[in-house]
């Protein structure tokens with residue numbers, strides 16, 4: 035549910051950003067803003083700036099940026115709604131009760147969908163015991179999955195009958211609409227209804243409150259035309275990106291540690307040997323959205339993916355997502371087996387547990403993977419490898435940890451610790467000066483041009499948003515679409531709309547017009563730039579240059595992508611015009 039913009043604005047208005055932030059990190063006034071040590075990254079000289087006029091903060095060290103809402107969300111790890119409640123409480127502001135009517139309707143629908151899933155889970159479970167279920171029981175027998183574990187996970191079977199579940203639910207009195215919304219039944223083009231799952235081993239997906247919210251189904255026919263695994267689609271009670279398989283069991287983890295595996299069967303075979311803090315993503319790669327759920331129960335994660343290339347890729351992909359969210363990561367790489375289940379079957383539970391206890395740090399894992407890409411007997415490749423490794427190690431915040439891995443990298447490469455340390459210090463000092471740029475081999479020239487364009491856009495947006503006179507001079511030359519990036523286009527459109535309606539522009543209010551947190555940060559950064567208006571002659575020239583850069587990029591894009599030849603011709607003509615234009619401010 036979402037509160038209206040007016041309410042958000044009132045809560046924001048009551049919570050002065052300087053006061054709020056000052057209670058987390060002491061701020062000192064400097065000129066028109068306040069500065070302090072950034073609470074989001076380690077630093078000894080303050081680069082964290084808070085503007086009382088704009089009601090925004092920005093860190094010139096790590097790039098953290100936003101409104102008072104973003105600050106509380108990041109520092110307290112709250113979602114937006116919790117933040118709103120917290121800030122409303124802080125000023126004794128009574129939030130109105132949510133829109134009861136639509137809420138009730140949705141709740142009612144969800145309740146029916148939970149009921150349907152419960153009934154169907156029970157039916158699948160019973161199917162497993164029928165003669166048709168032989169094939170599924172055989173599969174489980176081969177996998178050595180014990181009866182009590184089958185019951186614990188509620189494993190079941192969908193019959194080889196295309197409308198079994200549909201007929202079953204109709205008999206229970208459910209109408210077609212709600213049956214379709216459950217995702218368990220599909221309607222074909224000629225209006226016949228058939229089940230999503232048939233002839234599959236069924237894994238109920240259960241939420242933290244113990245409710246069945248979806249199913250995963252494994253094909254047992256080895257029929258090449260059907261997918262090996264099939265999952266429920268997203269429904270009002272299930273979103274695959276926000277749920278994890280077996281979280282209902284794993285949430286009881288004692289030491290705030292979760293093991294992330296690839297498949298349902300891995301979860302179950304680990305459970306069977308007494309390891310219960312295991313989860314798997316559901317037919318989607320592990321992603322940012324999973325973090326919110328995971329963080330409620332764990333601050334440590336062990337990645338235990340398959341030993342193939344896909345597993346390694348998935349591991350490398352998950353590491354930064356977890357690290358950035360403050361989760362401690364270890365990696366276990368399966369050896370001599372393709373997945374955990376096979377390992378346990380081949381080498382036994384005890385060996386597996388030993389193996390698990392030797393999980394290595396994600397840094398070692400990353401270094402080992404990098405090693406595969408380089409020939410360390412080649413001097414040039416060795417230097418490149420060292421740079422890559424230094425880059426990985428420089429991501430560690432603790433100097434002690436860095437030291438440990440410098441030793442390791444030096445032992446592997448034979449390059450002196452001093453040389454690696456120097457490389458790391460160079461990276462760290464550059465990181466402090468610049469916003470983080472991904473460390474990839476990029477075409478340098480292109481990159482400089484892109485930086486110039488981005489800089490021009492940001493500066494012109496800032497000028498438009500903060501200076502009505504210049505806006506009036508520029509508005510006939512520059513349009514929101516010129517900024518290409520959808521967030522910027524929306525931002526500039528908003529600014530134009532505010533001016534044309536004679537509304538005052540409050541930077542924090544404009545920032546909160548964006549729903550997405552990343553978008554809010556992007557806009558906050560635009561407002562928090564340091565631009566010097568003191569030298570007017572120079573400013574006029576700078577603005578002219580920047581407008582030209584933006585217009586040129588826009589016209590180039592039109593010329594490249596537009597199919598309508600007349601529009602292309604006009605763009606070519608306008609591009610020429612702009613090259614020779616000078617706007618007097």
Ligand SMILES: [Zn+2]
Nearest residue numbers: 072075093096
């Ligand atoms: Zn910072």
